[in-house]
Amino acid sequence: MSSIFALLDCNNFYVSCERLFNPRLEGRPVVVLSNNDGCIIARSNEAKALGIKMGEPFFKCCGLIAAHQVQVFSSNYPLYGDLSQRVMDVLCQLEPEVEVYSIDEAFVRIPQAKEEALLENGRHLRATVKKQVGIPVSIGFGSTKTLAKIANRIAKKRPEHGGVFALPDQGLDALLATIDVGDVWGIGPRQSQKLFACGIRTALDLKNGNDTWLRKHLTVTGLRTAMELRGISCLPLEDIPPPRKSITSSRSFGQPVTDLAWLREALSSYIAIAAEKLRAEEMKTRCVQVYLTTNRFREGDPQYANSKTVTLPIHTSSTLELIHYGAEALRQLFRPGYAYQKVGVVFMDLVSASHAQGHLFYAPPKGQESLMRAVDKINRRWGRDTLHSAAAGFLRPWKHKQGRKSPSYTTSWNELPVVSAPSIVKTTGRAA
DNA sequence: TCTGGGGTCCTAGGACCC
DNA sequence: TCTGGGGTCCTAGGACCC
Numbered sequence: 001m002s003s004i005f006a007l008l009d010c011n012n013f014y015v016s017c018e019r020l021f022n023p024r025l026e027g028r029p030v031v032v033l034s035n036n037d038g039c040i041i042a043r044s045n046e047a048k049a050l051g052i053k054m055g056e057p058f059f060k061c062c063g064l065i066a067a068h069q070v071q072v073f074s075s076n077y078p079l080y081g082d083l084s085q086r087v088m089d090v091l092c093q094l095e096p097e098v099e100v101y102s103i104d105e106a107f108v109r110i111p112q113a114k115e116e117a118l119l120e121n122g123r124h125l126r127a128t129v130k131k132q133v134g135i136p137v138s139i140g141f142g143s144t145k146t147l148a149k150i151a152n153r154i155a156k157k158r159p160e161h162g163g164v165f166a167l168p169d170q171g172l173d174a175l176l177a178t179i180d181v182g183d184v185w186g187i188g189p190r191q192s193q194k195l196f197a198c199g200i201r202t203a204l205d206l207k208n209g210n211d212t213w214l215r216k217h218l219t220v221t222g223l224r225t226a227m228e229l230r231g232i233s234c235l236p237l238e239d240i241p242p243p244r245k246s247i248t249s250s251r252s253f254g255q256p257v258t259d260l261a262w263l264r265e266a267l268s269s270y271i272a273i274a275a276e277k278l279r280a281e282e283m284k285t286r287c288v289q290v291y292l293t294t295n296r297f298r299e300g301d302p303q304y305a306n307s308k309t310v311t312l313p314i315h316t317s318s319t320l321e322l323i324h325y326g327a328e329a330l331r332q333l334f335r336p337g338y339a340y341q342k343v344g345v346v347f348m349d350l351v352s353a354s355h356a357q358g359h360l361f362y363a364p365p366k367g368q369e370s371l372m373r374a375v376d377k378i379n380r381r382w383g384r385d386t387l388h389s390a391a392a393g394f395l396r397p398w399k400h401k402q403g404r405k406s407p408s409y410t411t412s413w414n415e416l417p418v419v420s421a422p423s424i425v426k427t428t429g430r431a432a
Numbered sequence: 433t434c435t436g437g438g439g440t441c442c443t444a445g446g447a448c449c450c
Numbered sequence: 451t452c453t454g455g456g457g458t459c460c461t462a463g464g465a466c467c468c
Contacts, residue, residue: 034436042435059434069437075436102468188466219442221466248438297435400436
């Protein structure tokens with residue numbers, strides 16, 4: 001029996017998370033910034049209406065933001081991650097076949113049904129998430145993932161549908177003719193430009209494109225997208241996430257760094273973050289890539305960017321071992337006389353911890369695994385960085401900016417929201 | 433002054449093999 | 451006059467996603 005895909009997408013997710021604990025933000029323009037308070041990565045509808053663009057550098061729209069009293073927040077991933085989990089939990093309780101696609105999106109596979117039944121189901125999901133978590137979502141239905149994406153877009157952009165929309169069988173082409181080809185999932189700016197130049201301007205044009213031409217100019221992924229627009233499902237629901245292939249950790253510095261010792265500190269702390277994730281997923285790595293780069297936007301400055309990959313004797317998940325190899329790679333990469341903007345680490349060649357190969361002639365340092373288990377346990381209980389490698393430093397002058405972060409309301413005991421009823425209780429705590 | 437971070441997939445081209 | 455064909459594996463770079 002054929003099935004239908006639904007895409008559930010949280011509206012302006014990070015902004016909605018901020019509003020949940022700060023209702024005064026309702027109806028006002030709000031934006032959330034990327035790490036290091038660099039770019040705009042989430043906007044309320046009011047902020048979008050002001051013309052603030054996604055991905056725009058913060059410093060470029062400061063004027064607009066001040067003039068309209070736009071509320072600005074640093075990103076608060078512990079909060080967003082926790083609320084995302086709650087949304088997905090609700091969804092999984094209501095639907096058996098769910099693929100969590102990103103922090104704010106999930107695909108659901110449901111049996112084929114009449115349009116009105118789909119819409120009814122969607123309205124129920126939407127109301128339940130709103131009631132139990134408080135986050136507004138939009139839901140779109142289509143016969144493939146790509147079509148569900150388009151339906152979701154229509155649900156979000158056209159308020160008359162009340163946040164839920166199902167693509168009809170009749171008149172689908174007329175709808176696709178209203179969608180820019182660049183707004184189709186999988187068609188990015190480069191391909192969009194190429195397609196436009198060749199007269200393919202809408203989703204309908206792409207759907208009707210010539211297969212040989214599409215294969216040649218957009219590769220198999222582009223052809224797959226066209227097939228999906230025709231209602232031929234090429235992208236299955238991945239309700240069991242495939243094993244992860246790499247883990248990255250990197251940050252831009254709050255200010256340029258020239259000194260190898262500071263770079264090593266920063267790198268060590270990023271390695272610690274990535275290694276913690278590695279252990280949390282019960283995996284090990286044998287391949288560590290370190291990279292560093294100067295600020296490419298400062299065209300007058302001398303530029304340098306490079307990376308080095310080292311292969312370890314055997315797989316490991318020990319922060320200390322990984323820092324050891326990472327630091328050596330960094331030492332080889334480092335060139336004096338540059339103002340560095342970022343270092344980062346990538347773990348590749350990941351295997352499940354229980355399937356890691358041993359080595360006939362190499363014995364890993366003893367006691368690392370139990371040490372790391374203890375460190376993780378302490379940090380889970382008392383907060384990240386309660387216990388960390390000395391290599392990751394203490395002063396951390398390189399640390400990124402995060403000047404406008406809201407509290408971690410739902411994940412830190414010290415930052416719980418405080419609700420007060422002034423006529424009854426005089427609060428002594430910090431106001432929420 | 434100030435421009436994010438973390439992923440995946442695909443292809444072309446080189447190295448190497450028989 | 452005349453220099454094969456077919457295959458695998460690896461990597462760097464590009465494109466896309468949120």
